[in-house]
Amino acid sequence: MIVIICAACDRRMLLPMSMVTGLDRRVDLAGQVVYELAYTCWCGAPGAKVVKGPTLAR
Numbered sequence: 724m725i726v727i728i729c730a731a732c733d734r735r736m737l738l739p740m741s742m743v744t745g746l747d748r749r750v751d752l753a754g755q756v757v758y759e760l761a762y763t764c765w766c767g768a769p770g771a772k773v774v775k776g777p778t779l780a781r
Contacts, residue, residue: 725760731768738762744769754779 724737745761756776763769 725762725772727762727764727770727772729764729766729768730770731764732766734766736765738764750779 724739725743726735727738728735742764743760743762745759747759747761749757749759751757755778758774758776760772760774761769762772
């Protein structure tokens with residue numbers, strides 16, 4: 724489950740991972756892992772959420 728705030732319906736809610744339509748993982752210049760999840764809200768609107776993960780050791 725992920726917590727989102729929908730930009731279309733302005734509601735905060737829990738979405739199951741089955742509603743995640745895409746996942747992109749990248750590392751920024753500081754070594755921070757960044758995940759971007761694309762999802763479809765219960766109201767039908769698409770959205771994205773950026774989640775920061777651990778910092779990678781250099």
